[in-house]
Amino acid sequence: LAKTTQPISMDSYEGQEVNITCSHNNIATNDYITWYQQFPSQGPRFIIQGYKTKVTNEVASLFIPADRKSSTLSLPRVSLSDTAVYYCLVGGYSGNTPLVFGKGTRLSVIA
């Protein structure tokens, strides 16, 4: 499984765009990049998944450069309710090996 590296913590003010970058230098050809969000005392929740270029949904955007060795989760105009831990996972979209959660990035949104 590809190892991922992401910042331990980030702070942001309400209304700003937040970009969290994840490094995954040894990503394999058939690996997808998936991001989860976890609020305190709750289980993680799927946010977005992508393979290359850009993916956007109602919650976030995911930017993946051509070499796929990193990815950036973009949260537009964050609010206090976006305070959470964000996990970057890399692995097969389908396969027999579970994805591995690292320590994630703790995002604190300040009023």
Next chain:
Amino acid sequence: DADVTQTPRNRITKTGKRIMLECSQTKGHDRMYWYRQDPGLGLRLIYYSFDVKDINKGEISDGYSVSRQAQAKFSLSLESAIPNQTALYFCATSPAPYNEQFFGPGTRLTVL
């Protein structure tokens, strides 16, 4: 009703006791997982099961065992609980063959 349920939600026990945490799902998923979470350490995989006849050890299986009683039920047991097993435990499911996981609400276990 929640798709993935865990019982109990909170449990306090003593060192040496046998504890079982239960997970049930109504999503019809084949794959189920057990994780533990300690403060600042993210989630670590304990065991996973890709179908009723399949059980696999995860990153930190020592001191734990599991039983997949049916497609919908996956139980985690601590045969002899010790204080460093105090943690938040999550069950998750995913639909084969995909990896997107759906998590339960968690069980907070305290071993005194």
